[in-house]
Amino acid sequence: MQFMIQHVETWLHRVNPALKLILFTLFFVAVIFIHNPNVLLYVTCGTMLMLFWSGHPWKRVLLYASPFILVFISTSTGMMFFGEGKITWLKYGLIHITQESFYRGLHLGLRALSLAAIGLLFGLTTRPVNLFYSLMQQLKLPPKYAYSFLAAMRMVPILIEEFQTLRHALKIRGTKRQGRFPNIYKTIKRYSIPLLAQSIRRAQRIAVAMEAKGFTNDSKRTYYYRIGYSLVDIWFSVYFVILFVLAYELGAWFPFVGITDVR
Amino acid sequence: MTNQSSRAGLKLTDILVTIVIAAVFGVVYKIWGPTYDLMKPFGFQAEQLIYGMWFIAGTFAFLIIRKPGIAILAEVAAATVSAFLGSEWGISTLVYGFIQGLGAEIIFMLFLYRSANLFTVSLAAAGAAAASLVLDFSYGYIESLSAWNYTLLIGFRLLGSIVIAGIVAYYLAKALELTGVTKSLRPASKDDYEAL
Structure with a gap:
């Protein structure tokens, strides 16, 4: 990035x-x-x-x-x-x-x-x-959207790391790609389901933490960065x-x- | 119960989960770019068969969180992530993402966000494809391709998007439901009450 x-x-x-x-x-x-x-x-x-x-x-x-x-x-x-x-x-x-x-x-x-x-x-x-920050301040984007985007951005490197781990784990267990069309779905599933499940769990935990810290109240909030x-x-x-x-x-x-x- | 929560707008959990799902697909979108470009010079519109991958975030996210606005938010977020990862199509990624999300969203809206079966999802995938074609007409002068080429393009794109963003998305969502992570995202359904 x-x-x-x-x-x-x-x-x-x-x-x-x-x-x-x-x-x-x-x-x-x-x-x-x-x-x-x-x-x-x-x-x-x-x-x-x-x-x-x-x-x-x-x-x-x-x-x-x-x-x-x-x-x-x-x-x-x-x-x-x-x-x-x-x-x-x-x-x-x-x-x-x-x-x-x-x-x-x-x-x-x-x-x-x-x-x-x-x-x-x-x-x-x-x-x-x-x-x-600028979208929130100049275009009045609700903070819950903006902060969600920022939190998700931070998760992209974690996501890539998890993908690597998954790849290594599948390799060490001897999962071979069998080529050909019908197995494309299998490959997609093998990678995306664990990645998605983990990300959703993580997102839920973060969302609870963010709600507790008041990231959702739209009225009268102050910003660390003024743009x-x-x-x-x-x-x-x-x-x-x-x-x-x-x-x-x-x-x-x-x-x-x-x-x-x-x- | 579902209606009450949707009327109040999306909760932070919904938004964050949607954007994170979109981020996963945003990474996929980025990888998909070179694959698409390499298939393109063959000329027989073969690349259109895999175009549908770019609509999957919207339909998939809706299958997980069945609320208004999710499809469009997911597509925009996935486009944003792939743009920040350095998409080759630059700023058009964002515009296309928005339009494609809108296409899927309209179909889900026509079903009042109640239906999420295979047919609806495939239709939403086709809706996203149709929306992207509308933009392509002004961006890519599709109408001035020769007739057979132009028919192939539209046919392949629709077919590819129904297969990838419709059918594959549907079965992926089913597989994800088995892991149990989606349970806490959906409000208690009628079946749950009956089970009690």
Whole structure:
């Protein structure tokens, strides 16, 4: 988990987490409405640029970004090979690459890439604790939800450890995976039932403790961390407005491909 | 009794247990990502058969805690956990999680949260699949795939989600009931009173 790793704090870390979440969700909606691959390319570049301010060493950023290549390829190829279009480039059996489908595939790949980059940026620059405190204070999320989320987050490392223990225990008892389809269910069951049962028991104990300590009373509670807005939030919002305006202008004036709408 | 507790909203225990169940599946979702991506380049929409795994948190959590809002909460929580573990799809994970949870939730709501049999759960899984397809139409331009490919995609996704998020979830929940951990989560039922 990223938040446990040492890194430098940059201005992106100081942006209000709730605002960041809202802006990034709006980013998702905005990207869906972009049908011009030229504009989208500039948007993607502008988003990737922000990763320089993540405060993490570039080697680590590259490591986290490495699955993006797979996502890009897997998202774009489906549409490239099997999409509809008029100008045929290649036809081989069922594979039918046309000019339209090629650019549409590229567009989809860029879409996935920009959203993956923005997601990584969010993960690298947001501490979960701050996010949930901010959701409680700025967006009035009931504390019982926020604290449950935080408690569950803490259980994820325990969960992974238990999974390892389970794996070793099954191995030492000589449980072999018998491959083939019908046993997939057996494998899932073998791992998930003990993990779920243990987690539910643990969750119940923690819930009782949390109730006893008053985590549920919503009225007039005080917070250990006070999270508010600052000047950085304005800069952050302005960056996104400029990013989209600039991408539209650049996409119109300096296009890479002659297509303006991939639909 | 069930109605009273549900009218008062979810208790902290319900919420925490739901989120923890979701966390277990959130870890699974994260592992599922590369599996899905590796199946994708084959092109025959084979990956759609395993897409249903991403709907299992919602239906499974509802089978354990049969209250309004559980399905949607579980999907959002599972998406959040997998996003924090560094999901390759970034911010879209959260949006998709919410929509998928909503799809399952609507089906459970139509049955007034009373029914949790195999049929309802399969229908809820299909509901989640349908909701995800709605988002995919605007996100992935599905309609501009060639007709056979597009039919395969929808068919495989529905089939896969009914099998994984419907049938597998149902039998997993049954298996979990045998361990006895679910007993303390449900309010005393009519059968219990009759047994007394």
